[in-house]
Amino acid sequence: MLWILVVIIAVGLIWLISAYNGLIRLRQRVKNGWSQIDVQLKRRYDLIPNLVETCKGYMQHEREVLENVTRARTQAIEVSGGAAEQAKAENFLSQTLRSLFAVAENYPQLKANENMLKLQEELTTTENRVSFARQHYNDQVMKFNTKTEVFPTNLIAGAFGFTKKDFFQTEVPEEREPIKVNF
Amino acid sequence: MYEEIGQNKRNSIILVVVFAAVLILLGYIFGQVAGFGYFGIVLAFIISTAMALTGYFRGDKIVLAVSRAKPASREKYPQLYNIVEELIIASGLPMPKLYIIHDNDAPNAFATGRDPDHASIAVTTALLNRLNRTELQGVLAHELSHIGDYDILFATLIGIMVGMVALMADFFLRYTFWGGGRRRSSNNSSSGNGFIMILALALAILAPLFALIIQLAVSRQREYLADANAALMTRYPEGLASALEKISRDPGVLEVSNRATQHLYIISPIKSIRDRKKKSSLFSTHPPVEDRIKRLREMGE
Numbered sequence: 486m487l488w489i490l491v492v493i494i495a496v497g498l499i500w501l502i503s504a505y506n507g508l509i510r511l512r513q514r515v516k517n518g519w520s521q522i523d524v525q526l527k528r529r530y531d532l533i534p535n536l537v538e539t540c541k542g543y544m545q546h547e548r549e550v551l552e553n554v555t556r557a558r559t560q561a562i563e564v565s566g567g568a569a570e571q572a573k574a575e576n577f578l579s580q581t582l583r584s585l586f587a588v589a590e591n592y593p594q595l596k597a598n599e600n601m602l603k604l605q606e607e608l609t610t611t612e613n614r615v616s617f618a619r620q621h622y623n624d625q626v627m628k629f630n631t632k633t634e635v636f637p638t639n640l641i642a643g644a645f646g647f648t649k650k651d652f653f654q655t656e657v658p659e660e661r662e663p664i665k666v667n668f
Numbered sequence: 669m670y671e672e673i674g675q676n677k678r679n680s681i682i683l684v685v686v687f688a689a690v691l692i693l694l695g696y697i698f699g700q701v702a703g704f705g706y707f708g709i710v711l712a713f714i715i716s717t718a719m720a721l722t723g724y725f726r727g728d729k730i731v732l733a734v735s736r737a738k739p740a741s742r743e744k745y746p747q748l749y750n751i752v753e754e755l756i757i758a759s760g761l762p763m764p765k766l767y768i769i770h771d772n773d774a775p776n777a778f779a780t781g782r783d784p785d786h787a788s789i790a791v792t793t794a795l796l797n798r799l800n801r802t803e804l805q806g807v808l809a810h811e812l813s814h815i816g817d818y819d820i821l822f823a824t825l826i827g828i829m830v831g832m833v834a835l836m837a838d839f840f841l842r843y844t845f846w847g848g849g850r851r852r853s854s855n856n857s858s859s860g861n862g863f864i865m866i867l868a869l870a871l872a873i874l875a876p877l878f879a880l881i882i883q884l885a886v887s888r889q890r891e892y893l894a895d896a897n898a899a900l901m902t903r904y905p906e907g908l909a910s911a912l913e914k915i916s917r918d919p920g921v922l923e924v925s926n927r928a929t930q931h932l933y934i935i936s937p938i939k940s941i942r943d944r945k946k947k948s949s950l951f952s953t954h955p956p957v958e959d960r961i962k963r964l965r966e967m968g969e
Contacts, residue, residue, distance in 0.1 A: 606746065609750075610754055613751075621757060
């Protein structure tokens with residue numbers, strides 16, 4: 486009888502440890518996913534002043550568009566808060582960039598500028614990296630949240646204070662599309 | 669995904685064992701015909717072991733060298749690096765090595781290696797020149813999917829073995845026809861020789877065919893799977909669909925591809941096989957392109 490009891494307790498303990506470690510691992514992946522997004526966002530912040538500088542020479546009549554981009558960048562850098570807040574600021578920045586590229590369409594000389602071509606490729610890849618990092622992050626969040634909700638791991642999640650994470654959401658449907666810059 | 673990886677590893681082991689068995693049989697017959705006796709078996713055993721090890725550790729290097737692929741520099745091909753780095757973020761795979769095949773006629777690409785940590789992707793210059801950015805992204809995502817589920821291990825081993833079997837059967841045939849006679853005259857068993865000669869001939873013909881059939885049977889399902897995974901990775905199946913359309917319509921012939929490496933490419937580089945009217949015939953390593961495109965487009969809806 487005692488043996489059976491010992492075995493049951495041992496199995497229970499092993500399950501508890503592995504389930505707890507599983508949750509920790511998933512949370513770690515969510516964190517990694519988030520820092521990946523951060524790295525890519527930083528890359529984007531660094532590119533923007535260069536882009537604005539290059540465009541300035543050609544687009545004297547479009548001050549407003551350029552200023553919007555600069556302002557959106559500053560806002561995105563300074564935002565503090567959770568994933569939802571950050572997502573909102575980043576989405577706004579994406580929007581202003583999109584309208585900058587739309588306006589740039591009207592400037593053939595700018596389109597031919599070698600520096601602009603390089604910047605265009607860099608920005609396209611950065612936009613893609615941001616959205617892939619976001620996609621990866623959301624996949625990890627989904628796995629983590631599911632784990633904290635399903636029985637029986639939800640008991641451990643509740644006992645040890647694992648709480649659900651926010652998704653990095655895109656609110657406007659067209660934001661899901663990669664920005665198209667056709668020069 | 670995990671089942672795929674396990675299946676690929678299992679298949680690779682089965683392949684090596686079956687291949688060694690065929691080789692040892694060949695060695696036995698060769699030994700009988702040439703009058704070496706059991707030395708043929710010993711030789712075949714050594715050769716097959718050496719080849720399995722070479723295939724595993726150096727297979728990717730051999731395949732890349734045969735295809736005349738040169739390392740791609742980041743300075744010269746920034747966009748290629750950018751696209752792969754984007755997909756690395758999406759898939760969570762390590763960064764593969766990138767290679768260029770200097771062929772301006774045939775747009776094509778393949779992946780090779782033994783696992784995601786030792787993987788390479790090669791693309792032709794024609795692919796970079798003719799596809800747009802989203803199409804390239806689709807093709808590279810397809811290649812990364814092959815890396816992720818260990819298709820590359822199996823495909824590379826097959827490539828090495830098909831190449832070797834063909835080479836040896838060729839050598840063997842020549843030996844029996846031209847060189848074998850002299851040695852055999854010193855052997856006194858003459859009645860059995862005719863029979864063994866016929867068997868040897870049959871085997872020499874069958875062996876490469878046999879290897880070819882394995883190569884064909886396994887790679888068709890993998891292509892559909894890699895297409896689906898690529899769509900999942902990019903969340904944009906139309907990119908790959910339109911790339912496949914462009915590549916398959918292109919009449920350029922890829923000179924560096926051959927029977928041993930054709931199954932590695934995203935679209936079969938051997939046009940005579942690709943153009944054959946019969947869809948999905950026994951001798952095509954890839955499913956019909958139209959069907960792949962159709963499946964991708966249905967995913968996008």
